[in-house]
Amino acid sequence: MHARRRTPTWAWVSALTVAALVAVAVLAVQARGKVPEGGLASARPSASPSAGSADGKSGTPRPTPKQENAVPEDSGEGRRVVYSLGQRRVWLVGENELPLRTFAVWPGGVAPAEGEHKVSTRRAAGNGSDGVPVEHVVYFANTEGVWVAFSHAADGAAPTSSPEGRGGAVRTRPADGEALWEFAATGTPVRVVG
Template sequence: MARSSSGFVAGLTAVAVAAVCFLAYQASANAPANPSADPRTPNSAAPSVSPSGGPRKPAENPLVVPADSGSGARVVYALADRRVWLVDAKGKATRTFTVMPSTVHPVPGAYSVTSRSGSVRGSDGVQIEHVVRFATTQDVAIGFSAAVDGSTPAPDASKKTGGIRMKRTDGDALWTFAVIGAKVVVVA
């Protein structure tokens, strides 16, 4: 009997070790590459706190377009929320989605789409598509894009890049919506 008990205990121990290893792997896969690095540059316009100093609360209804984003047809990019809205001429959001900002951020304000590229290699070396550029900050072109492989990783904080990454389906929608001259409004 003692022999079968020790086998049972060994089996339970093996299962417990495997579970701990799996959880450790999941945690490491979701951890930032450099936890001590600030993903924002010193001149970043993306506040992480509310005006009162506390942490920002996520929007209750993400379809609600930020009130300080103007009027008419436009792309609205909220820096702190990491969210984009495609807004029709009547001021109604036709689509909204989250994005992964890069290390250099545009200053809040109104811009126009200045150039577009169907497919290029990003400054981070990743093949990207549906690039929609609208600003330049710190001598870095700022624009929306989608990685061809569908990834939206956190940017390398050691590089100055301006690509605002999104999922490919969101990139398709933005590409169709944001033609040359289209209005882009950046809000804090």
């Protein structure tokens, strides 16, 4: 008869460590696969406005991990657009209260009133109040008889005129404007904060 040999402790610890790492990897892959269709794809939030890519298309909304760009408190609940006048920044917030995308904007000379607004109408293209051809125009407020809308220059250029010359235009980079266009259908809440 042969005597039974015990498996060394180091072998058990190594096997359990490998099993734990495999389990974490499997869970990470599964979590990554549960992204809603059409959202959270390839674009990264921008820290500041820029001309964007040559074609102005860099994908659809993606989660924003940076805490310094957290959604402002008291900015409403549910799926919405949040526009901070003080930070000159927009957030696209999903139903789960997590930001899908955030980006800096160039505000116009006429600021919308703080509070709750809704996307009232949209235009695929046109000319801004400064005469610049614009795309993805999303109207959400009317202040002192001036319509306030998000848009981006058709050629992707940053605004060159003063904010006053742009009236109620809140300009974005092309990729950000396209993401906002896809996110904000007519009736979507837009919360303006200070």
